[in-house]
Amino acid sequence: MLITGKNAVYEALRSDATVEKLYVQRGETTGVVKNIIALAKEKKIVVSVVDKTALDRITQNAKHQGVALTQTEFVYSSLDDILSFAKSKDEPPFIVILDELSDPHNLGSIIRTAECAGVHGIVIGKHRGVTVNDTVLRCSAGAAEHVKIAKVTNVNDAINYLKSQNVYVYCADMDGEPMYRANLTGAIALLVGGEDSGVKRLSKELADGVISIPMSGKINSLNASVAAAVVIYEKVRQDRK
Known part of the structure; x- marks a missing residue:
């Protein structure tokens, strides 16, 4: 690479x-x-x-x-690696799940935000969506070397597994409750959808809750990496209250 x-x-x-x-x-x-x-x-x-x-x-x-x-090629982690890393820091897991994100620039940007915010790991799909490549590494400004990234066969199976490990999964979607009203403290996984179609229906149904970013302008959506950053830092804000 x-x-x-x-x-x-x-x-x-x-x-x-x-x-x-x-x-x-x-x-x-x-x-x-x-x-x-x-x-x-x-x-x-x-x-x-x-x-x-x-x-x-x-x-x-x-x-x-x-x-x-x-x-050498990028070495991915497993879900258990991410959970173990959080445990080693004596912190509740903080995970970002990306559902069919396709733009490597967005993935790189999200990785950079995640590293800065203290996210323990990122989950991406193996067969659909972008994976870690040289563009992602460059756009992450090197942060990808310091964030555990799990590439899974099935995102929905990953959601179910994290839920079985007492991680509460929140889906970010425009029809959810305002994120400021949700309790994002503790063990949380944030599910963010792709640029075109957002979070898949079944993935959304598997989530424990759905949250949205309040909008006041005429445009009702944000770039995927910007939306992820806003939600990630809302959790950081709540954790530090």
């Missing part, structure tokens, strides 16, 4: 990911890039200095910001 961009590359090096090689554009040796090179050498990773034309070719003209690296 190829990762590009200063933040994504730096976070990949800081994580436990197996990095194979670091590429640095000739002349890029200051600031963050200097720290990236030092960290790579500390981990005994091969550093290859190339000219911009070569780096453009290696990255297929991606916005590399003068650095790129190759690493």
Whole structure:
């Protein structure tokens, strides 16, 4: 897997990911890039200095910001890994379930928000929707290296399993009760739908509750990553009251 961009590359090096090689554009040796090179050498990773034309070719003209690296494929976690991680921190599980999200930029943005908010893990479907790729890693600004992500065969089975583990599942949908009125404290999984059709009917029916983001304008919906961020931080707000 190829990762590009200063933040994504730096976070990949800081994580436990197996990095194979670091590429640095000739002349890029200051600031963050200097720290990236030092960290790579500390981990005994091969550093290859190339000219911009070569780096453009290696990255297929991606916005590399003068650095790129190759690493082994992204390693997913399991639902039990996520639950165990929450337990190890002595915190009630805080999980985000994404139902057929298709845009890698949205997934990357949600991962970044989740990491900042202290979410213990994210659940995505294996067969429908976007999975973790280089675009997701870049858009997450490296946060994907620090968030446990479970790729499951069936999202509905995952919902049922989390419910069996005493995790309360809330579905975010425009016809739910205002999120400010719901009790989002404790062990919670937030179910967020895809960009086009939202949460699937059966998934919504399996949820313990349905919440909405109050709208006052003429547009009645938000971008998926923005909606996820709003709901995630409403839970954070309630937890800190």
